[in-house]
Amino acid sequence: MNPIHAGRRRFLLGAAALPALALGGRAARADELADIRAAKKLRVAVPMGVPLFAFMDGNLQPTGSDVETGKLIAKALGVEMELVQITNAARVPIIQTRKADILVGNLAITPERAKVVDFTVPYATLDIIVAGTKNIAVKNYDDLKGKRIGVTRATVNDTMVTQNARGAEIMRFEDDATLLTAVASGQLDLVSTQTAVLASMNEKRGGEKLEVKFVQQSLNLGIALPKGETALKEWLDDWIRKSFADGSLPALFAKFHNRELPKDLPSHTA
Incomplete structure (x- = not known):
């Protein structure tokens, strides 16, 4: 075959293949909801060691409001839940790398x-607080200057203390369980944490209890999922709204946290 004709033929064949490749590329794009149903398994990432949200019960079985929320979602989907236990610092990366389908963390x-x-619409809330022993006079971030305060790495607490507590000595721990141990052993007299974690700290801490010094921020929590998974997000948003309407999700949260969620929480934007 004439080399010029052969080259032209290869070009035409390649050009003809481009639409098919483009179509194949679109078809190959992830549809997480369809994949979950096909696999009959929902991979739920949960950071363990967070009091009330995710912890081990007396039989060394994972439980807590986030763990049980994951179970309810899997049940509603008609699939099995695979619990992916992670640290706080891994919460966003595990979703970015798609090593879990969703994060309830x-x-x-x-x-x-x-x-x-x-993120889905909000499914729960928490208060970020600074707590310390009664003898430490702290009313705001300025009062933290020159003082040592413990935080869990890669959390909102970490970010807020780093940005606002100029001159503070910040001690970072990999997860809430390690932070809790440091407080219980008397290594720390000031922490930035959440109310649920503070309750467990005081249960385990010998001697003087920690008290809330000031509330840093009240936060809405969302279920995280990979970018662009529209069908999965819509399904989760709908499930959260229905679960608030029938009271099942607020009741689950109250069972562990002993407080009520706002009835209109799913309508909040953040």
């Missing part, structure tokens, strides 16, 4: 996180 909805993962 007391993760606050923030503009920064929303750039790299998608």
Whole structure:
């Protein structure tokens, strides 16, 4: 065959293949909801060691409001739940890398996180607080200057203390369980944490209890999922709204946290 004709033929064949490749590329794009149903399994990432949200019960079985929420979602989907146990620092990366389908991990909805993962409508809340022993006079961030305060790494607490507590000595721990141990052993007299964790700290701490010094922020929590999974997000949003309407999700939360969620929480934007 004439080399010129052969080259032209290869070009035409390649050009003809481009639409098919493009179509194949669209078909190959992930549809997480369809994949979950096909696999009959929902991979739910949950950071363990967070009091009331995710912990081991007396029989060493995972439980807590986030773990049980994951179970309810899997049940509603008609699939099995695979619990993916992680640390707080891994919450966003595990969704970005798609090593879990969703994260139910007391993760606050923030503009920064929303750039790299998608969030459902809020499903729960938490208060970020600074707590310390009674003898320490702290009323605001300025009072933390020169003082040592413990935080869990890669949390909103970490970010807020780093940005606002100028001159504080910040001690970072990999997860809430390690932070809790440091407080219980008397290594720390000031912490930035959440009310649920503070209750467990005081249960385990010998001697003087920690008290709330000031509330840093009240946060809405969202279920995180990979960017662009529209069908999965719509399904989860609908499930959360229905579960608030019938009272099942607020009742589950109250069972562990002994407090009520706002009835209109799913209508909040953040």
